[in-house]
Amino acid sequence: MISKPLQFLIFFNVLLFLCVQSAMAQENITPTEEKFFETKIRPVLIGHCYECHSIDSGMTRGGLLVDSRDGLLQGGESGPAIDVDRYQSTPFWTAITYQDHEMPPAGQLPDNVIADFKKWFEMGAPDPRVRKEIEVKTLIDVDARKSHWAFQKPNGDPESSIDALVDQKRLSTGTQPVEQAEPMTLLRRIYFDLIGLPPSVEEINAFKIAWTSDPNRAWQQTVDELLARPQYGERWGRHWLDVARYAESSGNGNFTYPHAWRYRDFVIDAFNQDTPYDKFIQQQIAGDLMPARTDSQWQENLIATGFLAVGIKDQGERNPRVFEMELIDEQIDTTTQAFLGLTVSCARCHDHKFDPIPTVDYYAIAGIFKSTQTLYGTTFGQQNHQSTKLLELPIADKVSASQSFSKKELDGIQDKINSIQNEIRSIRRAANSAGGEKPDQRTMVAKRNQIGRLQGLLKTVDDRGKPYTYAMGVQDREVVDAHVLLGGDVEQKAQVVSRGFLQVLSDIPSEKIKSESSGRRELAKWIGNKENPLTARVMVNRIWMHLLGAPIMESPNNWGLSSMPPSNPELLDNLAVKFMANGWSIKTLIREIVLSATYRRASTFHQDNYHVDPDNRSFWRTNARQLDAEALRDAMLAVSGLLEPDRPYASEVAKVGDVKIGRTIDKNSFKKLNVHRSVYLPILRDAVPDALALFDFADPNSTRSKRETTNVPAQSLYLMNNDYVTYLSQRMAIKLSQTHRTTKEQICNAFLEIYGRPATDGEIELSRHFVDQYRVIAEPPRAPSRSDSSSRTVRKNRNNNKSANGDGKRAGKNITSKGRRNRRKGTQDSMGDFPRRLRRQSDSYSQLPALKLTKDQQVLAVLCQSLLASAEFRIVD
Amino acid sequence: MKNIDRRTAFKTITSCFGSLAFAAMATGKALGENPQTPLSAKQSHFAARAKRVIFLSMRGAPSTIDMFDYKPQLSKDNGKAGKYRAAKLLGSPWKFKQHGDSGIWMSNLLPHLGSVADELCMLKGMHCDQPNHAEATTAVHTGNAQFVRPSLGAWSLYGLGTLNEDLPGFIVLGHPGGAQNYGSAFLPAVYQGTSIGATTARDRRAGTQSLTVPNIKNPQLSPKTQRLQLDYIQALNQSKLKRAGHQSQVEGMIQSMELAFTMQTTLPELLDLSVETEATKKMYGIGENATDQFGRHCLLARRMAESGVRFIEVVNSGWDHHNNLKSEMEDHCTQIDKPIAGLIRDLKNRGLLEDTLVVWGGEFGRTPHGQGGDGRDHNNKGYTTFMAGGGVKRGFVYGATDSYGYDAIEGRMHTHDWHATILHLMGLDHQRLTYRHAGRDFRLTDVAGKVAKDILA
Secondary structure: OOOOOOHHHHHHOOEEEEEEOOOOOOOOOOHHHHHHHHHHHHHHHHHHOOOOEEOOOOEEHHHOOOOOHHHHHHOEOOEOOOOHHHHHHOHHHHHHOOOOOOOOOOOOOOHHHHHHHHHHHHOOOOOOOOOOEEEEEEOOOOHHHOOOHHHOOOOOOOOOOHHHHHHHHHHHHOOOOOOEOOHHHHHHHHHHHHHOOOOOHHHHHHHHHHHHHOHHHHHHHHHHHHHOOHHHHHHHHHHHHHHOOOOOEOOOOOEEOOOOHHHHHHHHHHHHHOOOHHHHHHHHHHHHHOOOOOHHHHHHHHHHHHHHOOOOOOOOOOOHHHHHHHHHHHHHHHHHHHHHOOOHHHHOOOOOOOOOOOHHHHHHHHHHHHOEEEEOOOOOEOOEOOOOOOEEOOOOOOOOOOOOOOHHHHHHHHHHHHHHHHHHHHHHHHHHOOOOOOOOHHHHHHHHHHHHHHHHHHHOEOOOOOEOOEEOEEEEOOOOOEEEEHHHOOOOEEEEEOOOOOHHHOOOOOOOOOOOOOOHHHHHHHHOOOOOOOHHHHHHHHHHHHHHOOOOOOOOOOOOOOOOOOOOHHHHHHHHHHHHHOOOOHHHHHHHHHHOOOOOEOOOOOHHHHHHOOOOOOOOOOOOEEOOHHHHHHHHHHHHOOOEOOOOOOOHHHHHOOOEEOOOEOHHHHOOOOOEOHHHOOOOOOOOOHHHHOOOOOOOOOOOOOOOOOOOHHHHHHHHHOHHHHHHHHHHHHHHHHHOOOHHHHHHHHHHHHHOOOOOHHHHHHHHHHHHHHHHHOOOOOOOOHHHHHHHHOOOOOOOOHHHHHHHHHHHHHOOHHHHHOOOOOOOOOOOOOOHHHOOOOOOOOOOOOOOOOHHHHHHHHHHHHHHHOHHHHEEO | OHHHHHHHHHHHHHHHHOHHHHHHHHHHHHHOOOOOOOOOOOOOOOOOOOOEEEEEEEOOOOOHHHOOOOOHHHHHOOOOEOOOOOOEEOOOOOOEEEEOOOOEEEEOOOHHHHOOHHHEEEEEEEEOOOOOHHHHHHHHHHOOOOOOOOOHHHHHHHHHOOOOOOOOOEEEEOOOOOHHHHOOOOOOHHHOOEEEOOOOHHHHHHOOOOOOOOOOOOOOOOHHHHHHHHHHHHHHHHHHHHHHOOOHHHHHHHHHHHHHHHHHHHHHHHHOHHHOOHHHHHHOOOOOOOOHHHHHHHHHHHHHHHHOOOEEEEEEOOOOOOOOHHHHHHHHHHHHHHHHHHHHHHHHHOOOHHHEEEEEEEOOEEEEEEOOOOOEEEEOOOEEEEEEEOOEOOOEEEOEEOOOOOOEEEOOEEHHHHHHHHHHHOOOOOOOOEEEEOOEEEEOOOOOOOOOHHHEO
């Protein structure tokens, strides 16, 4: 273990803040105005409002503070509370006059007080109240910490080879390299590493022949051929999607992101096209600001900025300032860890505990994102207080992923909206009439939400009902610098800091951020600059990790002072320098690594080496690794013959559109038989498909650099008992029995397909024995239990939603007569032209087709499933 | 026939899961040849008062002001203006009385719980940051509402390991709202909770009583054929291991495969309540319409506690009573009253209450003022939870709200304090139970949390 130079750092980590009474007060207040405020306004605010809207009370209801002029001007979730020029339409005025919000809630202010406020607004709302101005200072000595190795430029000799550098390290460690791996082992390894799929029997045979005549050529040809396949991008794009915490819903309230798939496809394509990594960075951070010669280039660049938009969000948050800073923090966290391997987010509330990143640096970057508008869509209402628009793309989809509507259907939706609006009006009227009761707030909110959802729907399509072509992403907006926030508290603003980058990396030449620019473009260039000591290293380390099963630098997302030094710094720097010299080409780097002798070593155990270097930090062998969730599922699909190799259009989530998971749609409705590669499965936060979640899929709630590898029993249970695995095994058995006659041939081919190598005599013997014994003891197969569950689905209780019943009926009467054809009770079925498919989606999911197997096929299926559940299938040597 | 089988099964279970046998087994596992698995029992920071926790989680925020927090002043001022809103104060529609030697107040919604009042430690000064369900529920489970953090159960398991490696160490019965509430976040996945319950909305609506563990049963193979299959798989695995010389993943898979196979028997056995006596089932209200489901879950919780599961969460949902307070509260209190009383009595009779901490609570409470005449709004500023057993004072009341029940004013206990106290009872110092992630040490209580020393027995 290497000790970490932390203790003494703590001493630098003192946060200073000074409180100064000054500034921020409104200037030029006349004594008369001040007197009016002090006698007529301030006492009312203190008496009736501060309890829920002041820093001292600790309450910021609706995100509004009224204890300073600043607070009133910035307002809360309904926008600025006051605007002296048009005060009569501002939330503050409409609330105190009880037009909508009814404030203060305990009873309307007397008329004379309201008249005072009117007068005050007409005076220009003079307000002498000032907030304490705070200045956050830091005592971190950034320069003194600059000497950390990762902040120095990589210093590698591009002439050295990988093998020479690994040998050097091994010599100093005292380990001996193990032998080169067997050709069959190598083939399986390179297939999984480069395309995430096993080689087919034909590919194995062809490789065998090629290897016999010229091993090196056979190897090179295989590598080049695999790098050129579209499956390469699907494999490597998925690695990046872990880092980019890609998902198709927002988490928390969990609203779908039906357009997120475009970013996913962009990433896959970028890997396939071998987009230079520095460009890849720029596209994701500032694609919208990059020059584009063609519409398709522009389109690609816009979609790329989805990187900043697909993160987790808490749209239930009502305070817009809190929501904004959470969003910005999420962007800073992902961006800095993904590209720089730095945990800049740690500096949000205080100076970074370990790294020379003062809080002011955090807010310098925060200003860049504060000047950026993040467009992620999501359905309004249903506890979503923070929905946005989306980016409309220059090239419209030829085929729409989401729902189109006929003219009739559009009318139906509009009718529905009108009818709900009528209902609201009539409820209001009833309430206002003599003896009327106050309307039930929950009903009203539900109705407004429903309108919001329907209006949202109309916004997704044009006049003819054709969906717009949208993407998630970002745009620049009004440029502002951010305030430092004391302790990260949005209500405790300290000094403003100019937009900028990290001081500790200030030696990197960068363009100065212009006053009219958000700074995103400059940030992207600064990150992708060849002088940046981190960017290339961080990426080559990720690539090395995926190929060798272990990184050179142990914590790929954290290169700060608390990290362990790299196991082989010379190798790391050499790779980084070459990566940049080769135009940031990822394919070139991968090619060089997999052609090395280091990559081609066996994973054999070696007692003496193990004694000296048990963690294999000197790479005396290849690390055997477990197939990750996607490779495991894809390989099972491949050997069953069911895999659909082509990319599906869009995503299951796109088809569903803008909904709230759990409310409008059950997450189980995505559990259909899907035969596409796993990268295309719907990735909903908090509802990741079992096949992935059980096998250590990267939690998409934040950027992930490494996946865990666990062996929990739930995985074994899945492999032994899951319907889907059983089904795939049966399909494989049917396939094998059709192409191979004898049991022996079938066994041999099962081994060849699943293990990627021929079965040994011992294994054939063992397997035959198993088959014989199975035939003796196995009872006739019982009917699969699926039939139980299908019978259960037949009639389910639809009357559980009592309140919807009443509403539905009433609404139905207001619409057209066509509703009569819907005879089902309950829910909102009698809706005229209101599109049927928009009603609550059924949560019954399609079952796997039942297969008829002969006894022999049945045994063979169990044998195949056994191989799929065994260690050799799950491990790549 | 069936009965005999069950009796035989009962013997097996008592020998497998009886507390004595299991204690011996746990020691064996801790000191035995394989102490290195991440789930092995670990030394606590200091002597633990509770070896395990049963968390009775009430989703939707129960109106504790109608259950435990007796407010005569509120009844007196019924109909007058409340504190924040135009809505009027709503005196509890239920009668309160004192119970047991301790004289703990409870309303007549909870007659059975009243009969075990002397076992309870009431926490009446609870408060939390968030008045929204999703956020507060996440905070109750993970200490944080904004970011994804490991859950309380995962932290417990990480700190202490499990007491029975043949079963999951952290089990959730019912639906605590989102996987992150029993997830392990950045802690290793072995610490995440195993959710047992009806898995689909369909089953939930159907009110299915049977509990399912995903993939626990092979749809086609008999146990005998499956053993044959497993032997085949393990033979392949062993030969792989032999070829590789030493490969920890293969060893891990062999063990996991074996444990999974065992769990196919142990878990359904654990979930099989037919081995319990009628008297026991009756005590939990099993067989009565209103209490059957929650009663089953509570009884299962006891069986799991007995079998060495470290952290058990039992969820009861539907406490969000903005309207229909009167009828809904009566329904829900009936659902939980007898089962919880039964659980506490049963644990006590078996000598398990001493080192089992039972914790009851929702994500927050409800306002003293009414909503629409027959409902209450969210109140995160003052509400009640309770604990029992595992090292807390018996028949004790800690903390109080103001005379209406709006704010906690005495013995204030924030969610962080509540977590710190639970960990403390399990022998863990919440400040030392940390995990290094993304460059810094994380803990359940973030940078806060104070152990409520006054409630420790």
